[in-house]
Amino acid sequence: MIHVIASFEHSAYLELAITALIKNGVPKEKILAVPLNLEKSKVKKTIFDTIHRADGVSVVDGAMALGTVGMVLGTIYGFVLSWGPVLWALLGLLGGAVLGFILDLLINKRRQERRWVQGKSTEVVLLINCSENQLLQVEDILWQHYPQGVGILNQSREGEHGDGSGNPVKGSMEPTPRSRSHQ
Amino acid sequence: MYSKLPSPKPRHPKMFMGSISTNLIHLRNPWAILWWSATFPGFGHILIGSYVKGFLLMVWEIIVNTQAGVNLGIFYSFTGRFALAKEVLDTRWVLLYIALYTYAMWDSYRSTVDLNKYSLLADREESPIASFNMDALEINYLDKRSPWIALVWSILMPGAGHLYMHCLPTGFIVLIWWIAITYFSRLLQALQFTAMGKFAAAVNIADPQWLLFLPSLYGFIIYDAYVNAVEYNRLFIMEQARFLKQNYQDPAFFMPENETAGKEEQ
Numbered sequence: 001m002i003h004v005i006a007s008f009e010h011s012a013y014l015e016l017a018i019t020a021l022i023k024n025g026v027p028k029e030k031i032l033a034v035p036l037n038l039e040k041s042k043v044k045k046t047i048f049d050t051i052h053r054a055d056g057v058s059v060v061d062g063a064m065a066l067g068t069v070g071m072v073l074g075t076i077y078g079f080v081l082s083w084g085p086v087l088w089a090l091l092g093l094l095g096g097a098v099l100g101f102i103l104d105l106l107i108n109k110r111r112q113e114r115r116w117v118q119g120k121s122t123e124v125v126l127l128i129n130c131s132e133n134q135l136l137q138v139e140d141i142l143w144q145h146y147p148q149g150v151g152i153l154n155q156s157r158e159g160e161h162g163d164g165s166g167n168p169v170k171g172s173m174e175p176t177p178r179s180r181s182h183q
Numbered sequence: 184m185y186s187k188l189p190s191p192k193p194r195h196p197k198m199f200m201g202s203i204s205t206n207l208i209h210l211r212n213p214w215a216i217l218w219w220s221a222t223f224p225g226f227g228h229i230l231i232g233s234y235v236k237g238f239l240l241m242v243w244e245i246i247v248n249t250q251a252g253v254n255l256g257i258f259y260s261f262t263g264r265f266a267l268a269k270e271v272l273d274t275r276w277v278l279l280y281i282a283l284y285t286y287a288m289w290d291s292y293r294s295t296v297d298l299n300k301y302s303l304l305a306d307r308e309e310s311p312i313a314s315f316n317m318d319a320l321e322i323n324y325l326d327k328r329s330p331w332i333a334l335v336w337s338i339l340m341p342g343a344g345h346l347y348m349h350c351l352p353t354g355f356i357v358l359i360w361w362i363a364i365t366y367f368s369r370l371l372q373a374l375q376f377t378a379m380g381k382f383a384a385a386v387n388i389a390d391p392q393w394l395l396f397l398p399s400l401y402g403f404i405i406y407d408a409y410v411n412a413v414e415y416n417r418l419f420i421m422e423q424a425r426f427l428k429q430n431y432q433d434p435a436f437f438m439p440e441n442e443t444a445g446k447e448e449q
Contacts, residue, residue, distance in 0.1 A: 001437065001439075001440070003439050009327075010327070010419065010420045010423045010424065011327060012326065014423070015423070018431065025197050028430075028431070029433035029435055029436060030433075030436065030437070031431050031436075032431060032432060032433070032434070032436045033427035033428075033430075033431035033432065034427075035420075035424030035427050038420075057295070059411070060334075060405075060406055060409050061212070061215055062405075064402050064403075064405060064406035064409075065215070065219075065402075065406075067402050068222055068398050068399050068401075068402030068403070071397075071398035071401065071402060072395065072398045072399065073261075074393075074398075075394055075395055075397070075398055076257070076258055076261045076262060076391070076395070077261070077262070078386070079258070079262065079386055079389070079391060080262050082382055083377075083382050084373065084376070084377055084382035084383075084385035084386045084389075085373065085385065085386065085391075085394060086370070086373050086374050086377040086385055086389070087377055089383070089397075090396060092398075093398070093401075093402070113309070123420065124423075124424070124427065127436070127438075127439075129436065129437050143227055148241060154438050155439060155440060177306075
């Protein structure tokens with residue numbers, strides 16, 4: 001009995017991988033998908049909102065609010081300052097945005113605990129239960145759909161693919177190398 | 184889920200997917216919304232998904248502000264030329280400005296507080312999320328899109344970030360206003376002079392009444408594109424996670440066995 005374990009981000013590729021497996025003869029009930037909860041982890045805070053997730057208090061809130069203030073003031077006083085309204089507006093936007101960003105970071109320090117997991121992380125764990133002769137194909141299909149990693153758990157039992165000594169073959173986790181990916 | 188109206192209709196919907204845009208309710212800071220209404224009436228309403236109110240308040244702001252000379256009055260007051268400020272404010276219009284300006288702030292704050300409650304209710308109900316909607320003219324779908332790309336496009340051309348997010352009404356309306364206001368303010372000519380180092384010429388050509396609309400429009404559009412990108416990504420993740428849980432967690436799934444391994448350890 002072999003289990004192939006893969007980790008993915010949420011994406012359309014994940015559903016393409018699952019449907020490709022089904023098309024290639026892996027029954028639907030032998031595929032287990034576990035979406036991970038990303039919000040409650042008490043992990044070190046992220047600084048930047050990413051494509052994957054944001055904290056309720058986005059880092060652009062303060063930056064854009066104060067950036068706009070800076071830009072208005074820059075436009076107004078630019079008319080009486082030597083560099084003109086355009087340059088001062090841009091300087092005001094930049095200055096205000098930096099100030100707002102720093103203030104946001106300072107204020108939100110207290111909310112660290114509620115933050116999201118840091119950086120690019122696994123969002124879904126996929127377990128596929130397959131036979132030994134399906135293994136290569138399953139692995140190939142998974143690698144074709146941009147997983148974050150694929151591992152194999154081989155627990156072949158006595159009488160199935162034993163080593164002849166009568167002892168059960170120990171379960172082993174072998175990570176497959178990245179070079180097998182078709183990217 | 185391939186229809187815009189998931190059935191049965193939820194009591195507290197989380198989102199609505201039309202073919203030209205996706206509307207959703209999520210938690211927001213009511214003070215941030217009030218702040219954007221203060222920078223430009225209508226922006227707070229656009230942020231919380233109340234688009235008709237928002238777009239019409241924008242039109243009102245631009246007409247009444249230009250007629251009353253509010254921006255010019257602000258400009259002269261901030262630069263200490265109070266006599267000029269009194270002169271440019273047109274009393275035929277200026278009082279019309281006040282009540283609706285305050286109303287826009289108040290109403291967007293109030294709506295945010297209400298919608299935050301309904302957002303929580305929708306989440307607790309696990310209100311359905313549509314993922315794809317297509318009609319004869321447009322295709323709209325949830326996908327992961329980069330908030331930073333939305334931000335960069337908005338910086339390069341306000342409106343383009345929204346088109347990337349498939350918020351077509353906001354995208355095109357902002358695009359039109361941006362072109363109109365840059366034209367009347369003569370921003371691009373001032374930019375040309377600034378780039379050449381002719382700062383005095385830039386000051387002379389720019390029109391402060393129109394130029395003062397631009398900072399808030401620019402800041403808002405960058406912010407809104409970014410926030411939408413982040414929130415649409417969350418919707419995408421939520422929808423896919425639910426789909427996977429419903430379809431790929433068969434109770435009969437044969438889990439890796441630990442019975443023999445457990446015995447060996449003992």
